[in-house]
Amino acid sequence: MTxxxxxxxxxxxxxxxxxxxxxxxxxxxxxxxxxxxxxxxHRPRRQEDRRQWKAIRQLSAGEAASVRxxxxxxxxxxxxxxxxxxxxxxxxxGSARLHCRWWNLPFMQxxxxxGDEVMVYGKTIGLKPRTMDHPxxxxxxxxxxxxxxxxxxxxxxxxxxxxPQRWLRALIWRTLAxxxxxxxxxxxxxxxxxLPSRAQAVHDLHFPAELAEFERARxxxxxxxxxxxxxxxxxxxxxxxxxxxxxxxGGDNRLIxxxxxxxxxTLTEAQARVLxxxxxxxxxxxxxxxxxxxDVGSGKTVVAGCCALMAxxxxxxxxxxxxxxxxxxxxYRTFQGWFAPLGIGVALQTGSRKLPANxxxxxxxxxxPASDGSPAAPHLVVGTHALIEDGFGLEKLGLVIIDxxxxxxxxxxxxxxxxxxxPHLLVMTATPxxxxxxxxxxxxLDCSVLDQMPPGxxxxxxxxRSAAAMPKVWEFVRGKLAEGRQAYVVYPLIDESExxxxxxxxxxxxxxxxxxxxxxxxxxHGRLSAEAKDRVLDGFRAxxxxxxxxxxxxxxGIDVANATIMLIENAERFGLAxxxxxxxxxxxxxxxxxxxLVADLKTPVARERLQVLEETVDGFRIAEAxxxxxxxxxxxxxxxxxxxxxxxxxxxxxxxxxxxxxxxAKAYSTRA
Numbered sequence: 001m002t003x004x005x006x007x008x009x010x011x012x013x014x015x016x017x018x019x020x021x022x023x024x025x026x027x028x029x030x031x032x033x034x035x036x037x038x039x040x041x042h043r044p045r046r047q048e049d050r051r052q053w054k055a056i057r058q059l060s061a062g063e064a065a066s067v068r069x070x071x072x073x074x075x076x077x078x079x080x081x082x083x084x085x086x087x088x089x090x091x092x093x094g095s096a097r098l099h100c101r102w103w104n105l106p107f108m109q110x111x112x113x114x115g116d117e118v119m120v121y122g123k124t125i126g127l128k129p130r131t132m133d134h135p136x137x138x139x140x141x142x143x144x145x146x147x148x149x150x151x152x153x154x155x156x157x158x159x160x161x162x163x164p165q166r167w168l169r170a171l172i173w174r175t176l177a178x179x180x181x182x183x184x185x186x187x188x189x190x191x192x193x194x195l196p197s198r199a200q201a202v203h204d205l206h207f208p209a210e211l212a213e214f215e216r217a218r219x220x221x222x223x224x225x226x227x228x229x230x231x232x233x234x235x236x237x238x239x240x241x242x243x244x245x246x247x248x249x250g251g252d253n254r255l256i257x258x259x260x261x262x263x264x265x266t267l268t269e270a271q272a273r274v275l276x277x278x279x280x281x282x283x284x285x286x287x288x289x290x291x292x293x294x295d296v297g298s299g300k301t302v303v304a305g306c307c308a309l310m311a312x313x314x315x316x317x318x319x320x321x322x323x324x325x326x327x328x329x330x331x332y333r334t335f336q337g338w339f340a341p342l343g344i345g346v347a348l349q350t351g352s353r354k355l356p357a358n359x360x361x362x363x364x365x366x367x368x369p370a371s372d373g374s375p376a377a378p379h380l381v382v383g384t385h386a387l388i389e390d391g392f393g394l395e396k397l398g399l400v401i402i403d404x405x406x407x408x409x410x411x412x413x414x415x416x417x418x419x420x421x422x423p424h425l426l427v428m429t430a431t432p433x434x435x436x437x438x439x440x441x442x443x444x445l446d447c448s449v450l451d452q453m454p455p456g457x458x459x460x461x462x463x464x465r466s467a468a469a470m471p472k473v474w475e476f477v478r479g480k481l482a483e484g485r486q487a488y489v490v491y492p493l494i495d496e497s498e499x500x501x502x503x504x505x506x507x508x509x510x511x512x513x514x515x516x517x518x519x520x521x522x523x524x525h526g527r528l529s530a531e532a533k534d535r536v537l538d539g540f541r542a543x544x545x546x547x548x549x550x551x552x553x554x555x556x557g558i559d560v561a562n563a564t565i566m567l568i569e570n571a572e573r574f575g576l577a578x579x580x581x582x583x584x585x586x587x588x589x590x591x592x593x594x595x596x597l598v599a600d601l602k603t604p605v606a607r608e609r610l611q612v613l614e615e616t617v618d619g620f621r622i623a624e625a626x627x628x629x630x631x632x633x634x635x636x637x638x639x640x641x642x643x644x645x646x647x648x649x650x651x652x653x654x655x656x657x658x659x660x661x662x663x664x665a666k667a668y669s670t671r672a
Contacts (some may be wrong), residue, residue: 006306010037030160032205044155048364055068057096069093099131195220222649226661234669244422250283251310288424294450295619316398347384352530374654388415402427432619436651460587487565519546561589569595
């Protein structure tokens with residue numbers, strides 16, 4: 001009879017522990033804590049040094065600090081006919097008094113009483129009297145457990161309603177004592193000599209002897225997470241190499257040469273270097289998996305076009321997927337203009353329209369055979385998410401190109417690749433990816449960078465202005481329109497009702513018409529039909545419309561050399577990378593261009609963020625600043641990006657750990 005495998009004690013459900021009934025288990029579940037292992041990896045928000053306390057009289061305005069004292073008075077005050085309230089207690093430590101307030105949380109009055117000794121952590125917002133709003137608190141109780149909560153470095157955890165800090169801390173202390181010795185290293189075959197063992201790291205995460213040990217523990221646990229992720233990337237790459245034979249798509253230049261001659265400009269050294277890298281991959285033994293990064297205006301489209309021609313020269317078809325219909329249609333126009341003289345068909349496939357390849361080019365549609373019965377001539381299909389629908393297919397798919405990759409999820413990318421038999425893959429982004437994100441989110445791809453701008457582009461100047469400066473701003477815009485230039489005006493919303501305090505394009509249209517009379521204004525946003533969008537964009541491109549009033553739908557896919565003004569309202573509401581993308585719509589011709597960011601500058605943080613854009617047009621520097629300020633979740637803008645949920649790795653500051661994990665995973669996978 002086979003013996004059952006021993007159960008890992010770290011996988012034991014939390015209700016099996018002493019003191020955890022159904023109510024506590026439900027509270028812990030809200031924190032996504034279900035097993036002993038989950039509990040031991042519950043990361044403290046911070047550590048508080050309770051070996052020394054700051055005297056209340058030493059508090060400074062704007063400073064976050066911990067103090068300890070006795071409640072000498074407390075009470076609840078209601079106002080506005082009882083609909084609002086403030087609860088307050090006064091803490092005295094013998095040196096001074098501190099007022100602690102909670103707005104519209106009347107139940108707080110039940111948690112405290114006069115005579116309670118309380119620890120308080122928060123930011124002092126005023127000194128006359130000394131006041132903290134909504135501080136963290138913990139009532140000091142007598143008993144044996146005080147050695148866990150006092151006179152040591154103490155963990156402060158994220159909580160949920162009804163779960164006391166003190167109770168959770170004591171639970172983790174007991175659980176660590178019982179199960180801590182059973183914590184094994186995740187990757188015993190990968191030695192990590194300069195950081196604590198995983199067991200020691202889990203202990204120091206909660207109860208370090210010194211604050212520095214908490215950070216070293218976090219680094220060790222972060223390295224384990226990053227190693228898991230990088231090893232999975234290496235497994236995927238090795239599986240691809242084992243199972244896939246590359247399609248021969250290196251080409252012979254018979255189409256690229258006439259294209260470059262037709263374009264009448266010389267490729268930059270960066271473009272030529274990247275094309276050599278792409279040709280080497282396309283002619284190699286393994287399917288290409290490459291990320292092409294390039295700042296706004298660096299010439300990625302030409303590189304993508306040449307790459308597509310290499311595949312077409314080799315007898316294969318190409319699919320290019322873009323995130324929006326505006327960008328897909330821009331690519332369709334561009335490639336049709338370039339490829340039609342070469343006899344290459346370009347088809348369009350979006351949710352609202354399908355244009356076959358024979359429109360304007362004389363070639364058959366995607367799956368239609370030629371009249372002599374031979375397969376359809378290889379060509380390019382440009383589209384949106386419609387390309388990954390079940391109804392779409394493309395014969396002899398040799399190359400998949402995905403533009404603005406960060407707007408898509410990893411699954412969508414893979415779904416399009418599976419339309420062929422291991423086609424080559426090129427993903428492109430004009431939003432520069434900070435290196436830490438690049439090595440995680442795109443760790444399975446080789447990387448090429450266009451780090452040089454084509455010559456002949458006008459300089460772009462950026463200015464941050466408050467709403468009070470708008471009369472002068474409009475005067476400046478009118479002056480540029482009088483010189484024959486065109487302008488973009490961007491608002492964050494379509495309708496005013498979407499969010500109070502923000503401007504909306506539909507509400508501002510009439511106001512803009514008055515401000516900019518006699519010039520003609522076009523309105524563009526995501527709810528317009530495809531035909532309406534086309535009419536507006538065609539009018540702007542032709543110069544019949546002088547100003548394009550839009551939402552961020554114009555972030556990518558618009559290229560009008562005569563447009564030299566970009567005015568963005570409520571700029572503080574946008575991420576830096578998105579503002580940089582919007583700014584990239586101007587400066588595409590020889591004229592000097594101007595980006596004006598109109599923002600609420602009441603907070604130093606808002607000013608600091610936008611100042612980055614005033615100081616530089618370097619998209620990589622802007623992306624790094626954006627990542628630091630907003631974190632990876634907001635930087636990427638969506639959950640489907642494929643970025644794993646790390647508990648301990650902090651991609652805004654862990655570049656060294658990411659690079660180390662990548663190196664260790666590569667070395668281990670090579671040995672295995």
